[in-house]
Amino acid sequence: MSKLNTSVKKVVLAYSGGLDTSAIVPWLKENYDCEVVAFVADVGQGDEELEGIEEKALKSGASACYVVDLKDKFVNELIAPAMQAGAIYEEQYLLGTALARPVIAEAQVQVALEVGADAVCHGCTGKGNDQVRFESTFAALAPHLTVIAPWREWHMRSRQELLDYLAERNIKTTASATKIYSRDANLWHISHEGGELEDPWQQPTDQVWTLSNSPQQAPDQQEVVELTFDAGKLVAINGTEVTQTEALMALNTIGAEHGVGRIDIVENRLVGMKSRGCYETPGGAIWYQAMRGLEELVHDRPCQRLRHQLGQQLADLLYDGQWFTPVREALLASVAVLASKLTGTVRVGLYKGNITVLGRKSPYSLYSEAFATFEQDEVYQQKDAAGFIRLFSLASRIRALKQGGLA
Template identity: 90%
Template structure:
């Protein structure tokens, strides 16, 4: 197949490719060598996608034509520097999506740049399509951290348009791949979630079949009894699961297992992409859903209404920053500074019940609780004079009273 290159080809000597070992990046390695006559170094980010995806990946990259393959373990960095502050802020995109793909991109792209600088590369490359959000996320990071690097995006340059085109391209070069033309779904997995797109999901009227979900059991097949989980936080940092001290990475692994067994964390959403189109995807975030609900339950106990609303506003703003690939910006720094102040009170334990896809807060306690049984009780108390409410209501409704006097109420 002839590969056209419409733009003027920049001079590139060495390029670092974000490599997954899948069909796209397997084809990109020889394409880069042929198109740019350059050395290709594969960069693999381990963000918890699983041993199955990483097994044999270095050998695969070298057989495709890469001169070297760097596999970088980013799991702890991903959890501690991206997931944890996002959860402190209560980040959620369009009321459902816990940003599993978006959260991983800053740490992946940053590490790719670091490898490029270490090996003296003059270019970086990604396999994102021209329709998605990830191209913006990767390239915005490249621009913020190493604007001198040339960015190569093959899907915006080559004339291949289908999986079959890529398979033919590799076959012509005798490069083996485990991919096939019958693959239905496009998936992205990391320690936080797995996403599913394509197949029957491209019609929003179609319900996802059982073949879509790969991480969790269906709520219908989940156990018939509630599983109780205790989460303990210190200033918004997850420190214990069921009383056992854990790192945040260990805690996430444990919560993923618990949540998946009870079918929690599944969503089916039609979301607004940054590039202007809508896309339909199914996401599984079992551990993340538990983590998120735990902090929300604790927040209700320790924050007053202004703080709670501010935290929700900050969470929405930070979700947009993450979704739009603007992590390496002053806006993100400012948002996280404010989030850190509010997170100081997010200390305590929340008890959650997992049952057939649902997460219910069963109990919560904190040294910073603002709840007072003495004030809230329906029984007799000595701290709240109910007659004082009359003056409060009169002042609170004063503007309505004045408007009615001036304009007339019901006639």
């Protein structure tokens, strides 16, 4: 078999320990005749996925394995700004996979530069969004590195072929042909694709969901949670000061119990096809709703409209893998200005899959009971509304006079 690229001497592989990347390690060595360094990003996918991963990578043929803890960076530099902006894709998806990719790909490049690699490799398929996210980051941060994407090069097309490939080389894997779902987990969410979900008419079975209770299984009593923000940063849960990472972990536990944050969506992929996925983002859903509740209190209508526009732009940018761009920098600069007033506490109620804002308070509140009350007040002259309405409707009045109205 001829080598695909004899100039590649050392490659850093984004390694998860799953079926695909386990096969990629020996495949790279056989087809590129290169040294393979495994890079593992700890973005909160859990101890079960990370346990023994270094040994596994080495037994697959990697010369070294670097496990990098990115949880705080993920939460503080990606998740928190996204929540300040209200970034949500196609009105439902809180971007759990997309948010993690910039921090993972950036750390992969850093490892590649540190070890003197001349190439980077990922296990993304040619059908998905992640290949764009990884490679756009590589292009922005280290365009001199060769990018290897085995799924666009090799001839294997099924899980069984990958299993056979590993078996022929006596490389053990915990994967099996019966694992029908494709999942991606991190501190923010877990996604599920494949199996019955490939039929959009088919309801997800109980086997799909792994993180949260169903609303039917959730407690019969509402739980009330208070979230406190300081300039858009989540700083306390139920009055106890926490880091944003600690806050998210606590909210995930609470939210999962009450079955919040589940969605079933048919989304538009960047590459042009539609895909159906189920996502569980319990802590993120609470965070998102609380932030919006606080925003209602402190932002006037123009600010809320602008924040909404910024959020939609940031969601599309994240989904499309364009984090390391001047546009993202400009967007977040604007988001930070609006977030400077997002200080206060929001009380939410969790009940059988629902999140309800029960109360909110802020030193920057624009709500004035003196003006809004239905009772007698001393600050608002109701007769002033007549002149306002006359001027506000002046264009309609002139049009009717010119056209004769209905008379």
